Amino acid sequence: MMNAITPVVTEDSIALGLPIDVSIENVVKAFDDTPALHGVSLDVKAGELVALLGPSGSGKTTLLRILAGLDAPTSGRVLFDGSDALGLPVQDRNIGFVFQHYALFRHMTVFDNIAFGLTVRPRASRPPKAEIRKRVLHLLDLVQLGGLEKRYPAQLSGGQRQRVALARALAIEPRVLLLDEPFGALDAQVRKDLRRWLREIHDRTGHTTFFVTHDQEEALELADRVVVMSKGRIEQVGTADEIYDQPASPFVFSFIGESSLLPVTLVDGQIQLDGRPVGLAAPQGQSGTATLGFRPHDIAIVQDGGPAISGQIIAERRHGARRRLELHVGAEAHRAEIDVPADQGRQIGSQVAFRPNHWRIFPA
Amino acid sequence: MAMSDAAFTRERLPGAAAVHFRPVTIERRRVRVGLIVVSLVFLAVFLLLPVVAVFVEALRGGPKAFMDAIFEPDAAAAIRLTLLVAAIAVPCNLVFGLAASWAIAKFDFRGKSLLNTLIDLPFSVSPVISGLIYILMFGSHSLLGPILKSYGIQVIFAVPGIVLATIFVTFPFVARELIPLMEEQGQGDEEAALSLGASGWQVFFRVTLPNVKWALLYGVLLCNARAMGEFGAVSVVSGHIRGLTNTMPLHVEILYNEYNFAAAFAVASLLALLALFTLIVKSVLEWRYADEIAATRRH
Numbered sequence: 001m002m003n004a005i006t007p008v009v010t011e012d013s014i015a016l017g018l019p020i021d022v023s024i025e026n027v028v029k030a031f032d033d034t035p036a037l038h039g040v041s042l043d044v045k046a047g048e049l050v051a052l053l054g055p056s057g058s059g060k061t062t063l064l065r066i067l068a069g070l071d072a073p074t075s076g077r078v079l080f081d082g083s084d085a086l087g088l089p090v091q092d093r094n095i096g097f098v099f100q101h102y103a104l105f106r107h108m109t110v111f112d113n114i115a116f117g118l119t120v121r122p123r124a125s126r127p128p129k130a131e132i133r134k135r136v137l138h139l140l141d142l143v144q145l146g147g148l149e150k151r152y153p154a155q156l157s158g159g160q161r162q163r164v165a166l167a168r169a170l171a172i173e174p175r176v177l178l179l180d181e182p183f184g185a186l187d188a189q190v191r192k193d194l195r196r197w198l199r200e201i202h203d204r205t206g207h208t209t210f211f212v213t214h215d216q217e218e219a220l221e222l223a224d225r226v227v228v229m230s231k232g233r234i235e236q237v238g239t240a241d242e243i244y245d246q247p248a249s250p251f252v253f254s255f256i257g258e259s260s261l262l263p264v265t266l267v268d269g270q271i272q273l274d275g276r277p278v279g280l281a282a283p284q285g286q287s288g289t290a291t292l293g294f295r296p297h298d299i300a301i302v303q304d305g306g307p308a309i310s311g312q313i314i315a316e317r318r319h320g321a322r323r324r325l326e327l328h329v330g331a332e333a334h335r336a337e338i339d340v341p342a343d344q345g346r347q348i349g350s351q352v353a354f355r356p357n358h359w360r361i362f363p364a
Numbered sequence: 365m366a367m368s369d370a371a372f373t374r375e376r377l378p379g380a381a382a383v384h385f386r387p388v389t390i391e392r393r394r395v396r397v398g399l400i401v402v403s404l405v406f407l408a409v410f411l412l413l414p415v416v417a418v419f420v421e422a423l424r425g426g427p428k429a430f431m432d433a434i435f436e437p438d439a440a441a442a443i444r445l446t447l448l449v450a451a452i453a454v455p456c457n458l459v460f461g462l463a464a465s466w467a468i469a470k471f472d473f474r475g476k477s478l479l480n481t482l483i484d485l486p487f488s489v490s491p492v493i494s495g496l497i498y499i500l501m502f503g504s505h506s507l508l509g510p511i512l513k514s515y516g517i518q519v520i521f522a523v524p525g526i527v528l529a530t531i532f533v534t535f536p537f538v539a540r541e542l543i544p545l546m547e548e549q550g551q552g553d554e555e556a557a558l559s560l561g562a563s564g565w566q567v568f569f570r571v572t573l574p575n576v577k578w579a580l581l582y583g584v585l586l587c588n589a590r591a592m593g594e595f596g597a598v599s600v601v602s603g604h605i606r607g608l609t610n611t612m613p614l615h616v617e618i619l620y621n622e623y624n625f626a627a628a629f630a631v632a633s634l635l636a637l638l639a640l641f642t643l644i645v646k647s648v649l650e651w652r653y654a655d656e657i658a659a660t661r662r663h
Contacts, residue, residue, distance in 0.1 A: 070555055090558045097559040103552035107574040117560035120570070172560055 019046040019208045020081040020175050022067070027076030029062050029232075036062045038232045039076070044225075046081075049202050049209045051223035053216060055255070059232040060212045064178050067210065069093045080175060096169030096207070100181040102161045104153040110164050111136055111149035117172035139167040142201070159190040166198075170205065177202075179211035183218065195222055216256050220244065228252050250362045253293040260336040262309070262329060264292045264361075271361070274330045279307035279355050289364040294356035296324060296337040301354050308353035311336060313346055325352065418636050421629035433619075433627035434634065441607040442615035443634070445523070449598075449611060450591040453530040457587050461538025462580070466572070468539075469546030470554070483539050486532055494532050495600025498525055521603030526611065529597040534587045541583035542576055549575055578653070582646060589642045593635055 022044040029037040037059045044050050052060035065071040067078060069090035078085045085093060105113050112119075114136045118127055127135070140146050143163035153161055162182065169177060182198065183191040199222055202209055213219050219226045220240040228235045228243060228251075236248040247253035250261055265272045266282040271292060279302070280292075302308035311327030318324075322339040325346065329336045338354055346352065386392075391399070423430055433439060467473075468480055486494060502509045502519035512519060519525045553575060557567045573580075595613040602609040604618065612635055619628035 068559055070559070090555075091561045091563065093559075094561075095559060097556065099552055099556055101552060103556035105553060105557075105571055105574075116557065116562070116570075120557075120560065120562040120566045168556075168560065 019206050021046050021079075022176060022208055022210075023077075023079040023082070024063070024067075025077040025079070027063070027066060027073045027078065029059070029066060029071065030074045036232050037066075037073070040229075040232075040234055042227060042234065042237065044208060044210070046208055047206045049199070049222065049224045050211075051219035051226045052210060052212045052229060053214070053219040053226050053255075054229035054235075055214060057231070058229040060227075060229050061180055063229075064180055064210060064212050067176065068095050068097045068178050070097070094172065094175045096172060096174030096177045098162075098165045098169050098177075098179040098182055100184055102153070102165040104161055104164055104168070106153050108152075109149060110140070110145065110151050110153070110156070113153070113164055114139055114149075114168045114171050116168065135171065136167075139171055142170070143167045144197075158186050159194060162186065162194060166201070174207065177207040177209040179209070181212055181214070183213075183215075191218070198222065220256070228255065230255070247293075247360065250291045250293060253360060253362070258296050258337070259293055260296060260338070262292045262334050262336060263289065265289050266361070273309060277307045278309045280359060283361050286361065286363060291362040291364065292356075292359055293362065294359040297322065297339045298357045299338045299354045300357055301340065301352065303353070305353075308355050309336075310351055310353040313348055313350055313352055316346060316348065318342065327352065415636055415640075418629055418633050421625060422633035424629075425626040429626050430630045430633075433630035436627070438606045438610065439615060439627070439631055442610045442612050442631070445526070445610065446592050446612040448523070449527050449530050450588055452527050453534055453591045454584060454588050456531050457534055457538050458580070458584055460535065461542060461583060461587075464539045465542035465546050465576075468543055469549075470551055480543070483536050483543075486535050491533055491594065491596030492600055495529050495597035497532070498528055498597075498601050502528075520601055521605065521609060523609065525601035526598050526609060529601045530591050530594055533594050533597050534590045537587035537590060538580065538583035541579045541586070545576055545579045546572075578649070581649065585642050585646055589639055592638055 022042075024040060024042040024044075026039045026041050027037055028035065028039050040059070040063060052063060054060045062071060066073050067085075069085075069088065072086065080093075105116065108116070115132050118132045118135070121127075126132075137146070137149065140149055143166055145160060145163055145167070148156070148160065153164065156164065166179075166182075179198075183194055186194065195218060198211075211222070220243065223240070225237060225239055226243050227237050230251045236243060236252045238246070243252060243256055247256060253259050254261055262273060264278075265275075266287045266289075267277075269282050269284075270277040271280040271282050271290075272278065273292075282290075309329060311329035312333075313325050314328050315326040316323060317326075319339060321342060323342045323344065325338050325340060327336045327338065328334070338352075340346070434443075464479065464483060468476060468483075499520055500506055502512065502525065504510065504513070504520075509520065517524070519528070553571050554567050557571045562570065592611075593613060594611075595617070598611055599614055599617075602611065602614055604610060604614055606618070610618065612631055616628050616632045616635070619625075619631065
């Protein structure tokens with residue numbers, strides 16, 4: 001049932017306010033004197049789908065809640081289409097927020113959940129009953145839940161609840177859509193379907209959308225731009241290609257994709273490990289200590305005794321089509337991982353030498 | 365196929381048939397029967413028998429004597445007073461309990477754990493002490509008593525004192541039902557409602573209150589049962605003035621001390637009926653709305 005989720009294309013699309021630009025300027029948030037956000041700035045264009053990606057504790061959810069008005073920043077500004085949004089209470093900010101655990105009203109039917117944002121409006125701006133009904137049923141079709149309007153949340157599967165939560169957020173015609181770990185509580189197959197489906201909904205409705213995730217695959221696949229966060233700071237903002245191919249920091253390099261990082265020194269245009277050259281050229285004009293980063297699958301084994309990185313194999317395991325070796329490298333036994341063909345099993349404790357085909361140097 | 369496999373296995377392992385498997389969490393039959401018998405005997409001796417005794421004693425003199433005992437003016441006054449006290453104390457504690465639970469479950473503030481502890485105070489303090497507190501506060505030798513008296517307000521040995529003592533004793537019932545549930549439910553629903561544009565009162569009446577309505581109803585039922593049955597605290601502040609400040613439990617005691625057993629048990633049987641009624645209402649509600657109650661737990 002969940003395998004073929006595609007939006008129903010209908011004539012009357014969901015009525016929308018025009019999508020808006022969102023500017024975050026130097027936002028700081030301190031909880032009991034421990035900063036959760038250290039001066040975060042970000043500009044998002046109208047209609048963009050942006051992922052806030054980072055490990056737990058990176059401040060991504062805090063940033064999302066500040067945008068929604070559920071938390072207030074200690075300092076900084078948030079602008080919706082150039083005008084201050086922080087002065088608006090959460091009710092007047094007109095954002096659609098989808099909570100991690102959906103926060104569906106358990107004593108209300110699916111219909112009443114979706115209609116809630118419309119029925120709480122003051123009488124003057126509340127649509128007539130028939131209009132509300134029409135809009136709710138239309139949204140139910142949009143999220144592929146037509147016919148379930150009389151169910152209670154407890155009678156729905158996780159994926160269905162998620163879609164009700166999205167329909168409820170869309171019902172108020174939000175200016176910005178915010179999703180907190182939207183697929184966090186779902187199993188892998190449902191996640192993949194909903195991910196594609198969310199992208200299609202976004203393309204149809206055109207909201208400026210932020211979603212928080214700790215799943216890099218989700219972020220890279222779904223978002224126009226990915227904002228990588230760590231310890232309350234933005235590490236890098238870019239497209240999936242930029243984040244993957246030109247990581248701005250060792251953190252981004254290690255957080256996105258598989259990677260090994262080794263401390264090295266740059267001497268005379270050479271990269272050295274423990275004072276010995278490893279056969280890689282240092283970037284022009286750089287010297288001193290640095291961090292060398294490479295991908296485990298992107299290396300070549302060196303057997304001619306030439307300059308290379310060598311390490312002792314401390315473990316090996318099957319990794320997809322390849323075999324992954326875990327190494328202790330250098331005098332200080334830094335951990336590194338490399339991949340070799342699956343049929344090239346090696347003795348634990350033996351030495352292996354390799355050079356990365358592609359690598360990055362991050363100055364210390 | 366499976367059958368023949370099993371037979372084959374049994375043939376090969378003749379010892380296996382002798383082993384008697386049972387789920388590890390199910391006790392042996394003897395143990396189960398023993399536990400059930402012990403529980404039933406205990407319930408019968410300590411709960412059922414006394415309740416039956418109350419009704420038997422109440423009806424010993426026949427229905428006429430029973431009716432006379434209840435409609436005798438002092439008894440009728442006691443019943444009216446008990447209903448009045450409950451009618452004031454229960455709504456007060458409904459509001460106070462809801463406010464306290466709301467504050468404790470949904471907000472972080474200094475002194476939160478102190479407030480949480482204070483709510484339990486009436487449970488841990490002897491009811492007699494609860495009554496004495498009000499004598500000390502409002503009695504004729506207290507600071508407040510004479511001042512209030514000069515305005516013509518009598519608290520002790522009058523209805524206001526009885527109401528105050530009852531509120532004090534029954535305060536925890538509503539709050540204790542609500543706090544764990546509200547803490548478990550968290551603030552997610554409220555945040556969602558706010559983000560959808562609901563005002564504070566709309567959030568309260570359309571989201572928070574419906575989420576806790578069953579727990580609130582239980583709390584009110586228990587609170588009411590205790591408010592009508594409270595003896596100790598009320599006894600201290602009431603003054604036992606017949607027809608004026610006697611509640612039903614106090615009236616039962618007076619009748620009993622006068623060796624008027626039939627009348628005492630007649631009034632007591634009314635209190636017992638109230639308790640049974642409360643239990644029945646609670647059970648009926650649980651049975652009737654089981655689905656909805658289950659749905660208000662976290663899904």
